Amino acid sequence: xNQSYWGxxxxxxxxxxxFLIVFFQTATNTDEHNAQTIKEVTEAAMWDAxxxxxxxxxxxxxxxKEKFVENFTRRFAETASTARQxxxxxxxxxxxxxxxxxxxxxxxTGNANQMLSSTADPVTVTLTDKIDAILETPY
Numbered sequence: 019x020n021q022s023y024w025g026x027x028x029x030x031x032x033x034x035x036x037f038l039i040v041f042f043q044t045a046t047n048t049d050e051h052n053a054q055t056i057k058e059v060t061e062a063a064m065w066d067a068x069x070x071x072x073x074x075x076x077x078x079x080x081x082x083k084e085k086f087v088e089n090f091t092r093r094f095a096e097t098a099s100t101a102r103q104x105x106x107x108x109x110x111x112x113x114x115x116x117x118x119x120x121x122x123x124x125x126x127t128g129n130a131n132q133m134l135s136s137t138a139d140p141v142t143v144t145l146t147d148k149i150d151a152i153l154e155t156p157y
Contacts, residue, residue, distance in 0.1 A: 052124055052147045055097050063089035064116055064153045079155050081116040090120070116153035121146060 067086035073079055087108055098104055103125050110119035124145050 051099070052122060052145065055094065056120065056122060056147050056149050059090055059093040059097065060118060060120065060149055060151045061153075063093055064118065064151065068116075068153075069113075078114065079116055079153065080114040081111075081153065083111045083113055086111060086118065094122075110150075117151065119148075119150045121148045 063086050064081055066089045067081040067083075069080045069082050090108075091106065094104075094106065105123040107121045107123070108118070109121065110117070112118070124147070125142055
């Protein structure tokens with residue numbers, strides 16, 4: 019009888035361990051994907067928002083705020099996961115010199131006891147990615 023309890027304990031711990039590994043792997047992959055996406059989308063949106071008419075007149079690089087926000091939002095929406103909810107916060111966009119600061123909050127939801135109980139409450143983890151970028155030009 020004592021050995022059967024040990025067997026049950028090992029099986030329960032194994033199932034719980036597998037679930038925790040899968041849950042944290044999902045959160046980590048989401049965080050990695052978001053960080054890489056934010057970096058690439060920010061750079062591309064900044065290049066799209068460059069005001070070339072102003073550059074031709076003055077010789078200094080300037081971006082258009084509205085165009086940057088529009089391009090960033092469109093590009094991020096194309097690459098972001100539709101299974102998650104995102105909140106994009108632009109808290110500093112300078113036109114000249116071109117500098118942006120962005121924070122993106124994303125929610126990862128999982129059920130911690132999904133394999134053990136069907137009535138468990140979902141667990142929500144909020145991931146925060148932040149980027150401060152300055153557009154560097156070869157000139």
